[in-house]
Amino acid sequence: MSRWLPTPLMSLALLLLWLMLNQSIEPAHLLLGAIIAIAVPLLVAPLRPTPVRVSRPLTIIRLTGYALIEILRSCFNVCTLILFGGGRLNSQFIRIPLDLRDPHGLAVLACIINSTPGTVWVEIIPGSHDLALHVFDLHDAAWWVNTIKTKLESPLIEIFEQEKA
Template identity: 35%
Template structure:
């Protein structure tokens, strides 16, 4: 019985991932045919085998208390940034001063870093460009960079600090 279970785990390491791959394949294909279903099942068997070999870091969730405020702050920043970027793009080109900054990271959780990079990129006028190999610095491109230190302070206060509570 144990050897059958072991064989099953080697062939299908993550049944939920296999089903997810199959479902997404069928949703993304333009027609539902036996061939598409068989191809989706094959992908559902092969993809988890490769995914099981990756060095995964599982998300540790801390307090979700800062999440509602973080969502509101992010949505507000997206709204304000859309207006600011529109005014900059429609205004004189000489008033735009793009630049890069290296943002020092205090957050170490890779899931928190991923959330931070997504929030930065979702906010118009800023794009996360690179993460250093040691995960201690994030390169951010800014459409208009007046005060790099102030931008770092805002990102750390508005996004990174709450994310550090959520992803300890």
């Protein structure tokens, strides 16, 4: 079974997405959707760096809620700065030391940071495991470091690295 369906949830999601996009459950759409649902995960399996083990569903919900609130808060702040700021911006790069090592966790952290207006993930600095982060209007670098370490990185370690420890 796992040979033909390496990621059954992804296959199910692809099949449902196909059926919703076509707004039909005719046999032809079911067959084509099933072919896509089997073929796509098989074709992308070699691209995945390591198998992912996700745990702690309540932590995932808490992280998602915090990320959405932070994105909305940042949208409002950046809008306010652009419309009424009058050119008083303090745009800078900061370094944030990361303890997170799991590639999936780092990818999720990058997605959250890049989805938050006013911040851009630049790179993991070579020779260290520090994140270079660009902040649109920086007033307190310690607040950014603390927020990313406690509100984002800590739950991601709990989700992706808990079983490895």
